[in-house]
Amino acid sequence: MKLIIFVWALAVAWALAVAWAIYHWPPERVASIPVEQWHSVTQPIELGSWTLRGKQECEETPKTSEWTMRRFGFEKDTFKGKTVLDIGPGPVGRLTWLDGEFIAIEPLAEQLKTLPFARLEKYHTIYAQPAEERIEELVGVVDQVMVINSLDHAFDVERILENVALYLRHGGQAMISVNVSSVDDDPYHPLQVKPSALRKLFARHGLDILREETGRCTPTEDSWGNGVTYHWWLRKSEVGKPNTSHG
Numbered sequence: 304m305k306l307i308i309f310v311w312a313l314a315v316a317w318a319l320a321v322a323w324a325i326y327h328w329p330p331e332r333v334a335s336i337p338v339e340q341w342h343s344v345t346q347p348i349e350l351g352s353w354t355l356r357g358k359q360e361c362e363e364t365p366k367t368s369e370w371t372m373r374r375f376g377f378e379k380d381t382f383k384g385k386t387v388l389d390i391g392p393g394p395v396g397r398l399t400w401l402d403g404e405f406i407a408i409e410p411l412a413e414q415l416k417t418l419p420f421a422r423l424e425k426y427h428t429i430y431a432q433p434a435e436e437r438i439e440e441l442v443g444v445v446d447q448v449m450v451i452n453s454l455d456h457a458f459d460v461e462r463i464l465e466n467v468a469l470y471l472r473h474g475g476q477a478m479i480s481v482n483v484s485s486v487d488d489d490p491y492h493p494l495q496v497k498p499s500a501l502r503k504l505f506a507r508h509g510l511d512i513l514r515e516e517t518g519r520c521t522p523t524e525d526s527w528g529n530g531v532t533y534h535w536w537l538r539k540s541e542v543g544k545p546n547t548s549h550g
């Protein structure tokens with residue numbers, strides 16, 4: 304009798320495992336690429352592209368900054384006196400219209416600063432390193448994080464989101480705007496994000512979704528490139544992981 308029950312239990316467990324695998328197939332990729340590839344291929348392409356073709360965008364983007372910031376729900380003085388961290392600002396000056404001096408994490412900062420048309424004057428401090436690396440002095444002190452069209456240029460999305468959640472004060476917010484590409488094997492964007500996987504990562508790291516939308520990035524563009532652009536307004540969960548240092 305015991306043997307029959309055991310065999311039945313085994314069969315049920317096996318059937319459940321098969322059902323789970325079918326339901327979750329194909330497995331969701333949690334976006335990352337090898338850091339060596341990012342260093343030796345992705346970022347050199349990024350820098351080359353800004354150097355050769357960046358002038359026009361660096362002249363145009365500050366002119367559309369007000370439109371884009373209002374579209375994201377921000378007013379000119381929304382962040383006055385606040386600590387705002389921009390991850391991957393590039394040289395374009397996307398936040399130009401907003402009042403305030405902000406901080407940034409931009410791994411290409413030193414090289415971009417040498418471009419005569421770069422617009423990095425908004426930032427009083429720029430950490431020239433990838434956002435996957437933890438910066439201890441930012442833990443628990445940031446009011447607002449911006450990640451505009453840079454998450455899919457990085458090498459490990461989860462490590463960045465983990466840091467974003469740690470940097471935010473309780474109640475702090477993040478604006479994440481990212482392209483879900485329609486192109487496979489794009490050397491400029493080797494890392495591709497999936498909205499469903501991102502939502503799970505937000506939840507895992509205590510970032511509550513306040514609002515989610517797609518499209519409308521600038522007065523003339525509905526996406527940051529190929530495919531659909533997703534925008535998320537997030538707030539650090541009150542019941543999320545406690546900050547390890549400052550309040």
Ligand SMILES: C[S@@+](CC[C@H](N)C(=O)[O-])C[C@H]1O[C@@H](n2cnc3c(N)ncnc32)[C@H](O)[C@@H]1O
Pocket residue numbers: 349390391392393394395397408409410411432433434435450451452453454456457458459
């Ligand atoms: C397409 S640009 C986006 C520029 C700007 N945020 C905008 O609104 O247009 C992507 C930027 O992300 C930066 N980036 C790439 N990998 C990164 C990483 N691991 N951490 C932080 N920034 C990164 C690149 O150096 C580049 O400046």
